[in-house]
Amino acid sequence: MNNNSQSIHIKRDILIRLVKAFDSDNFEKNVAKIPFDMRPKGADVPYRCCIYKEREIIKDRIIADLGFALEPLDESERLDEMAADSLQRKTIEENPLTVIDAACKGCVPSRVYVTDLCQGCVARACEKACKFGAITIAGGKSHIDPSKCKNCGMCINACPYNAIVRLIVPCEQACPIGAISKGENGTATIDFEKCISCGKCVAACPFGAVNEKSHIIDVLKAIKDGKKVVAMFAPAIAGQFPGSIFQLKSAMKKAGFFDVLEVAQGADITTKKESAEFVERIEHGATFMTTSCCAGYNNFIAKHLPEIKPFVSDTKTPMYYTAEIVKQKYPDAISVFISPCVAKRKEVQANENVDYVLNADELGAIFVGRKIEILEMEDTQYDYDSSKQARNFGVTGGVAAAVNSLLDDEEKANAYVIDGLTKDSIKQLKKYAKDGCCADGNLVEVMCCEGGCIGGNSNIASPKIAKKIINSLLEKSNDLK
Amino acid sequence: MIKLNYIIETKGALMETIEVKICSGTTCFVMGSSFLNELYELIPQKYGEKVSVTQSLCLGQCSKQDTHSNAPYVKVADTIISEATVEKVLAEIEKRVNKNE
Numbered sequence A: 001m002n003n004n005s006q007s008i009h010i011k012r013d014i015l016i017r018l019v020k021a022f023d024s025d026n027f028e029k030n031v032a033k034i035p036f037d038m039r040p041k042g043a044d045v046p047y048r049c050c051i052y053k054e055r056e057i058i059k060d061r062i063i064a065d066l067g068f069a070l071e072p073l074d075e076s077e078r079l080d081e082m083a084a085d086s087l088q089r090k091t092i093e094e095n096p097l098t099v100i101d102a103a104c105k106g107c108v109p110s111r112v113y114v115t116d117l118c119q120g121c122v123a124r125a126c127e128k129a130c131k132f133g134a135i136t137i138a139g140g141k142s143h144i145d146p147s148k149c150k151n152c153g154m155c156i157n158a159c160p161y162n163a164i165v166r167l168i169v170p171c172e173q174a175c176p177i178g179a180i181s182k183g184e185n186g187t188a189t190i191d192f193e194k195c196i197s198c199g200k201c202v203a204a205c206p207f208g209a210v211n212e213k214s215h216i217i218d219v220l221k222a223i224k225d226g227k228k229v230v231a232m233f234a235p236a237i238a239g240q241f242p243g244s245i246f247q248l249k250s251a252m253k254k255a256g257f258f259d260v261l262e263v264a265q266g267a268d269i270t271t272k273k274e275s276a277e278f279v280e281r282i283e284h285g286a287t288f289m290t291t292s293c294c295a296g297y298n299n300f301i302a303k304h305l306p307e308i309k310p311f312v313s314d315t316k317t318p319m320y321y322t323a324e325i326v327k328q329k330y331p332d333a334i335s336v337f338i339s340p341c342v343a344k345r346k347e348v349q350a351n352e353n354v355d356y357v358l359n360a361d362e363l364g365a366i367f368v369g370r371k372i373e374i375l376e377m378e379d380t381q382y383d384y385d386s387s388k389q390a391r392n393f394g395v396t397g398g399v400a401a402a403v404n405s406l407l408d409d410e411e412k413a414n415a416y417v418i419d420g421l422t423k424d425s426i427k428q429l430k431k432y433a434k435d436g437c438c439a440d441g442n443l444v445e446v447m448c449c450e451g452g453c454i455g456g457n458s459n460i461a462s463p464k465i466a467k468k469i470i471n472s473l474l475e476k477s478n479d480l481k
Numbered sequence B: 001m002i003k004l005n006y007i008i009e010t011k012g013a014l015m016e017t018i019e020v021k022i023c024s025g026t027t028c029f030v031m032g033s034s035f036l037n038e039l040y041e042l043i044p045q046k047y048g049e050k051v052s053v054t055q056s057l058c059l060g061q062c063s064k065q066d067t068h069s070n071a072p073y074v075k076v077a078d079t080i081i082s083e084a085t086v087e088k089v090l091a092e093i094e095k096r097v098n099k100n101e
């Protein structure tokens, strides 16, 4: 996964401009200007065919950042009106992702492709191999008629020069459950019945065509309206910014949040409950238990592998417990979960204690737009001192290690970590569910993203650096008791 | 009070050392400066004492209208590199090292 591509750079650039527009004296007008500020008259056209298309795609990104779906729109919408609408909205969109058509069309529609290596040979093995009559020879070269091609790949195998290749569509390749596919018209569509909101397509698309419908305007507006907006950040977020989490808290308060809690606080509760649950399950003869705090995994279970449900821990996620604490402490609060991934958006929808989600990069955009230098902030303490184990929840292996830290030697789990939900690891999980046991261990930690939550699609820091920053926090943290 | 939570520093002989400063201000960090981190290993490996590389607070480049677009910034001696990449930074160092010799 690459969180450092040009398309991500543009995405964050737009978010920052959106925050600045929100803070300006004329939000609607300044939002409408963003495409022209970014691609002014006479500017270079770095990526697409013409400046108009570049502006159009920037406009679409802004619409997603304003929190709207692109699918029902027809290009006639005016950005200033949409910006105004975003301020009126009371509820958030159900499905978290939306695809930018115009950006998506930049990528291969047909998937089997004749390269320049084609020698126009006499054998014409490709033509013969094709059962659908999709290949013709013209001008001394093979041609594939995309309307007839069924992507079977027979010609690929037949060509003696390896001149025919299968072009990979990155989003399809990245999706572990085949929920996104590029149709005949060249546009990818997401099947939301299947989609587990893992965010892998968002990270994989080199055109940045898959976008989250942001809640950033809703959060900014709640703050501006003087609501008590309380943020709780996932353990992985501690690794996404320069400076300590104590400086981060000051920075967030400066950005307008009323209070800030670590979701690690809830992770301490998750750990306690989950370790007790593990012991109890094993005593009652269970052969294994899987963790339950990854939202992508939970979505996957619900939609694709309900059979494994009896083996999944009933303990709630750290976000769940933290949100409970927030609403107990501040019953009138608007609570915002600061998230490393898309999947948590679905979990938030199902949780009445959480109102909005902000991604790490959306929070970052607020800092930049409001000129908040985290490294220059004073420390602000947290009311609760989260444990070392909880603060490591976002790193693969962290959850299982936390559970084990509370168990006596004879009770200790034999932990096995599924580091990333992929087509292969899904096969593994299916086998565990079918066999009713797991040969690899009796506590299976499942993380949808490789590396754990620090590998989430909306993170800022490289996973390596995130881990380093988190490790420096762990050194100063106490063991869970 | 200023605290860096991870500091990787290599110091060389003061005289003809080329100073490289990688910005870790909020803007540069949000715009991807953590992906430049391999420079902290690469530079000493390649240039030893000739080049020093440190993490820096906001280099002051991002504060003007829309200049956040060109972050992350890296300073190599007195040259500011915008939209810095590992390759761009190494190329600038290379230019200067050759001039020094």
Ligand code: FES
Pocket (backbone or CB within 6 Å): B023, B024, B025, B026, B027, B028, B029, B057, B058, B059, B060, B061, B062, B063, B071, B072, B073
């Ligand atoms: S944050 Fe790098 S120049 Fe300001």
